Every structure is written in structure tokens, then in C-alpha cells.
Amino acid sequence: MITNIKCMIIDDDELDRLVLHHHINQYENIEIIASFNSAEKAIPYLELPIDLLILDIDLPGMSGLEFRKLAHKIPACIFVSSHPELAAETFELGTLDFIPKPLKTVRFHHSMQRLFDFFETKEKCECFDALIGENCIKIKEGGNIYQVKITDILYLEALKDYTRIVTPEKKHCILDSLGNVLHKSYFDSFVRIHRSYAVPRHLIRSKNNHEVELVEQIKLPIGRAYKSNLSFFEP
Numbered sequence: 112m113i114t115n116i117k118c119m120i121i122d123d124d125e126l127d128r129l130v131l132h133h134h135i136n137q138y139e140n141i142e143i144i145a146s147f148n149s150a151e152k153a154i155p156y157l158e159l160p161i162d163l164l165i166l167d168i169d170l171p172g173m174s175g176l177e178f179r180k181l182a183h184k185i186p187a188c189i190f191v192s193s194h195p196e197l198a199a200e201t202f203e204l205g206t207l208d209f210i211p212k213p214l215k216t217v218r219f220h221h222s223m224q225r226l227f228d229f230f231e232t233k234e235k236c237e238c239f240d241a242l243i244g245e246n247c248i249k250i251k252e253g254g255n256i257y258q259v260k261i262t263d264i265l266y267l268e269a270l271k272d273y274t275r276i277v278t279p280e281k282k283h284c285i286l287d288s289l290g291n292v293l294h295k296s297y298f299d300s301f302v303r304i305h306r307s308y309a310v311p312r313h314l315i316r317s318k319n320n321h322e323v324e325l326v327e328q329i330k331l332p333i334g335r336a337y338k339s340n341l342s343f344f345e346p
Contacts, residue, residue: 116230120146121153121166121178122191127212131165131191134219141223150178161185163226168192168201179204186233186271187226202306205271232270232284248297250276250283257283261297265329267309279327304341305334318344 118141122128128146135141144161147153150173164185168175169192176197179188183205190201193212201209207229208222250257259278268275269289276283285292292298293309303309304323314325318341322330333341 116141116162117144117160118142118163118165119144119153119156119161121150121170123148123167123170130214138223150175157182162187164188165191168194168197176200176204187229189222229270232273250285252283259283264311265314265325266331267292267301269307302340304337305332315344
């Protein structure tokens with residue numbers, strides 16, 4: 112896992128900033144290098160090497176959503192906001208997590224675990240190499256090269272600019288977005304069911320309005336925007 116995560120905080124509420132500082136200081140490998148009460152003040156600092164951006168949505172002047180568009184090069188972004196109705200919009204901007212206010216310790220810890228998992232995956236993942244033969248792909252992770260059969264893949268999971276390939280034996284990660292992966296011809300048998308998931312059509316065992324069930328009792332959510340992709344499963 113990355114040894115020193117450099118963090119920037121933006122929140123116009125002083126008490127909320129202090130609460131965030133308190134929680135982040137519990138983690139030795141996270142360093143707060145900047146903290147602001149407005150997005151405008153943070154703009155000159157975007158040239159710094161920042162790994163994590165934690166910010167509110169409702170800010171004076173430029174909103175958190177607008178700032179995230181400017182700060183798109185920061186790999187990990189967590190919104191902490193009292194506007195849960197805007198959560199879906201934040202995920203369209205490459206958000207790692209959305210934490211509703213008031214901030215709770217357990218929920219923040221869960222978000223940090225997701226953060227550490229993200230950076231661990233990012234470090235391990237080097238590249239997605241090439242197709243081998245007709246039914247296999249080659250994945251290079253660290254110093255190892257794995258050959259994975261397309262038919263062994265249970266589902267694909269989006270992790271911002273990465274895609275996790277889940278098989279019964281192992282979870283692999285490739286440096287390519289889920290959207291790009293699904294455009295490759297050898298993933299023609301997969302259907303996207305959610306902004307975060309794509310599954311092989313033949314592994315779907317059942318579905319309802321909210322989720323699909325695959326083999327091995329795996330259940331994954333169906334996104335509203337992707338329900339039409341499952342029309343082939345209708346009787």
C-alpha cells in the first residue's frame with residue numbers, strides 16, 4: 112500500500128474541517144498538506160502532488176462538483192456532504208466514496224479501507240497486456256503474468272480508471288476503465304448492469320428489479336440506467 116497519502120481538505124464549515132482533521136490524524140500514512148474553506152483558495156495548489164481530495168459539495172463560490180472537474184488528476188476523491196441526493200452525480204466525476212454528514216467514525220473508517228484498497232490495487236496493477244489465443248487474456252501484475260480464460264470470469268468491477276476481473280480463484284486488476292474493456296471484442300459476451308459492474312450473460316441465473324444473481328450465489332445491483340441492457344433476459 113502507498114506509504115504516504117497526501118491529502119487536501121476543502122469545507123467551508125470550520126467545525127467539519129476540524130472533525131476531518133481529527134479522523135485523518137488517526138492514520139499515520141495520511142498527511143494533510145492543505146486545508147481550505149473554499150475551492151477558489153485551493154486552485155493554486157493543484158500543481159502539488161496530491162493523492163486524496165476530501166471536500167464538501169455546497170461551498171461558497173465554486174461548488175465541490177465544479178472543483179472536482181478541475182482536480183480530475185487527483186486519483187482519489189471523497190465527498191463529505193449533507194446533500195445525499197447529489198451522491199450519484201459525484202460518482203460521475205470519478206469519486207471513490209460519498210460520506211453523508213454528520214460524519215460518523217465507523218463510516219469514515221470504512222471509507223479509509225476503500226481508499227487503502229484502491230491504492231494497493233493501483234500499485235499492484237501495471238498493465239493489461241494482450242489477448243492470448245481465442246479465449247484467454249494475459250494480465251501482468253507486479254512481477255507475475257497470469258493467463259485468464261474469458262469463460263472463467265465471474266464479473267468485471269469498475270475502480271475508477273481500473274477494472275477488477277473477478278474469477279473463482281483470484282481477483283485481478285487491469286489499468287483500463289470498464290467502459291474501454293467492454294468495447295474490446297473478446298468481452299462481447301458481457302453486459303453492463305451498473306456503472307460499477309458488467310457480467311457474462313450466460314452466468315445470470317435470475318434477476319429482479321434491483322439485482323441479478325449469478326452462479327455461486329453472487330448478487331450484484333442493477334443500475335437504473337442499465338436496466339434496458341437486461342431486456343434479453345425477459346421471458
